[in-house]
Amino acid sequence: MAGDDEQPPLSPPKREMNSPFLPKQWKALAGLIGNAQVLDDRLNGKFDTKSWIIDTGATHHVTGDLSWLFDTIALFECPVGLPNGESVVATQSGSVRLSNNITLQNDHTRELIGTGVRRDGLYYFGGAEGDSVQHVSVHNAASTLELWHKRMGHPSEKVVKLLPPVSNLKGDKFASRSRKCVFLGYPFGKKGWKLFDLDTKELFVSRDVKFFEDVFPFGNPGAVNIIPENIVPTVNVEIDSDFADFVDDDADLPNPQAQTQNPEASSGPLSPGPEVVPTVGLDSLGLDNSSNGQSAPMGKGMRDKFPSVLLRDFVTHTVVAESPSPATPSPQHPSGYERFGWQKSMHEEIRALEENGTWTLEPLPKGKRALGSQWVYRTKYFSNGDIERLKSRLVVLGNHQEAGIDYHETFSPVAKMTTVRAFLAIAASKNWELHQMDVHNAFLHGDLEEEVYMKLPPGFERSDPNLVCRLRKSLYGLKQAPRCWFSKLVTALKGYGFLQSYSDYSLFTYTTGNVQINVLVYVDDLIISGNDSAALKTFKAYLSDCFKMKDLGVLKYFLGIEVARSSAGLFLCQRKYTLDIVSEAGLLGAKPCGFPIEQNHRLGLANGELLSNPESYRRLVGRLIYLAVTRPDLAYSVHILSQFMHEPRIEHWEAALRVVRYLKGTPGQGILLRADSDLSLQGWCDSDWAACPVTRRSLSGWLVFLGQSPISWKTKKQHTVSRSSAEAEYRAMAAVTCELKWLKGLLLSLGVHHPKAIKLFCDSQSALHMAKNPVFHERTKHIEVDCHFVRDAITDGLIAPSYVPTVTQLADIFTKALGKKQFDYLLAKLGIFEPHAPT
Secondary structure, eight states: OOOSOOOOOOOHHHHHHTOSSOHHHHHHHHHHHHTOOOSOGGGTTOOOOSOEEEOOOOSOOOOSOGGGOEEEEEEEEEEEEOTTSOEEEEEEEEEOOOOSEEEEEOTTTOOEEEEEEEETTEEEEOTTTTOOSOEEOOOOTTOOSOOSSOOSOOOOHHHHHOOOEEEOOSSOTTSOSEEEEEEEEOOTTSSSEEEEETTTOOEEEESOBOOOTTOOTTOSSSOOOOSOTTOOOEEOOOOOGGGGGGOOTTOOOOOGGGOOOOHHHHTSOOOOOOOOOOOOOSGGGTOOOOSSSOOOOOOOOSSOOOOOTTHHHHHHHHHHHHSOOTTSOOOSSHHHHHHHTHHHHHHHHHHHHHHTTOEEEEEOOTTOOEEOEEEEEEEEEOTTSOEEEEEEEEEEOGGGOOBTTTBSOOOOOOOOHHHHHHHHHHHHHHTOEEEEEEETTGGGGSEEEEEEEEOOOTTOOOSOTTEEEEEEEOOTTOTTHHHHHHHHHHHHHHHHTOEEOSSOTTEEEEEETTEEEEEEEETTEEEEEESOHHHHHHHHHHHHHHSOEEEEEEOOEETTEEEEEETTEEEEEOHHHHHHHHHHTTOTTSOOOSSSSOTTOOGGGOOSOBOSOHHHHHHHHHHHHHHTTSOGGGHHHHHHHGGGSSSOBHHHHHHHHHHHHHHHHOTTOEEEEETTOOOOEEEEEEEETTOOTTTOOOEEEEEEEETTEEEEEEEEEOSSOOSSHHHHHHHHHHHHHHHHHHHHHHHHHTTOOOOSOEEEEESOHHHHHHHHSOOOOTTTGGGHHHHHHHHHHHHTTSEEEEEOOGGGOGGGGGTSOOOHHHHHHHHHHHTEEOTTSOO
């Protein structure tokens, strides 16, 4: 802007006060502006240049190394505040000489920003143009390690140690699918990672990389030369003469003789080793390192270095990954068997099979075939994560069986989770004892009716190659093995006097006089409750006579469910399982969420990019489904996420991770089965009309209490489209009526009578009107079956429907994505809480 009135220039004292430039620098800057020339008269008075001047923007600089300064002057004690909030005292003041060149680098992305050259007392920034070669920082005997900015491109320990396998897209169909590489950093001007191939000694950039943060390719002490001979990087070893005062003649240098490694060793198996940063060899760079005659490791500098907080997740993940995995077989080398005890476990398994009379050795008859077998290894854990024992199991390859020849019927019942919760709720209310027993090699006790042959177990061969095992008892892997074992167990229980429940065939009850014992079976795990300690002891001794049993004592951990008993009742949670999920997702350091799923989500209409690895999504959602056994707050979220198993997208994966972040804040949350329960059933039902944006089918949700203890809940999409919200609510009412009718029969098997009508709460007055009034018209004739079913239940005195406002409808949490305020309110009403949460 031009004008007649111009402001006078600042006086020297005032100018120095308002500017970080020194007087010498001001003169140089003023001279540049005065000599500026332009080619266009229309731009007269302006100076346009691509050159920038680098300045820190600070009037004073602080250092802790007095050797960097010259012309020092003693100061009075001057307090200086640091960015971290601490205070220090400055005692000396002096000047620092800088080199003619300066290199700027982004601390986060490690990309080169540009270089600066000093002219006339100022640093001119020229950008990163023309720097197409790779920058390597090397110091000779005349250099120093204590540079002013300490940003000369040294790769950090985290960068050099990572081992990313890169997909090999150039090989044929039989070639390896990835390449073992070392992560070197970030390239300039490209998207991807800069990598070094351990086999071909090639430097390249790739975007398709998977990092292994617990594998260290240079684990051996000593340096490794990772610069191939055919690449000559640009090396800047010139030091300004003014900088000679800061050069340490005894600077530590890498030893070139210690920087050799057998190239074949890099292509072998990698194992975690000491954390050593590989050093670039000077010989490979064509530099003379004979100026000193002695070499020593490079120093670390003066700055304190702290690992990033983001690495805490990886440390925990490494600890989990290095522990013996239940799904990982033992090492193939014999020393691996001896180290982990697998060999002893295999001998114990063979001994148990022979003592049980599982097979007899016979020649294979003509026209028959022998099934193969293999060993399966599993590490069993306690509830706190400690290793309980190593277990080896011989499994028949039952996938080669043929129906009608090797097997017939295969069905075997297991306990429903609703039955487990009702079983424990009754035991808590009546203050009964709860015990747990495990059957050792349960499937080996079943008697086979079919003629089945098996080859000799791997590693246990006989001199006669014609001999095979004729199976007399069931074995793991056979399709009929679960059925055979359950039939044998039922025979033993009925022989003692137990009755099998018709509501759940895995539930058995025993009543004689005042003694009552209940047994719940889940394959080879048994929960036993009763009101008489002596009778329980006698019954457990009977089971030990029939089978090889393991008495686990008082119930504490069952099917991954942690059971804690107090005067208030039984608390059920899956804390260890939850932490495993959070750890596997790598979100131990993530910020928790207050509720599991966003309101007004549109996951059903998501059209983002498909996940490249849908198996990870399916595994995560599958684990969340089992976690919902003790977490009613996850029912709606898990229902939504499980609809996209076949084709998950990025939006679905992010929603699943949000659920994991919610679990991060509530790992020990669970349900309380209260000891003061009156054992009366109470139902709540709700629906979300046309909730599915694709099919427009409604969503049903229900909740059933036994006293004040939640024992049954569900979120389910309705089978047909409802024409009105009243119709959707009525279908939800019919669904919960079925559940209540079944639960009433289950409680009767457990000795709990429920003569009164069950209260059923619904927030739709139209649905209640249709249930209480036998009127058929155009709105209800197409749901006549549900109408008859609910009305018959009302007539028979099974249910007594009642109205409840929507705000206090407890089943609302099973049909909608709620905000934090309403979500927390309903959680408190459901009896869900976190005992480890701060109060």
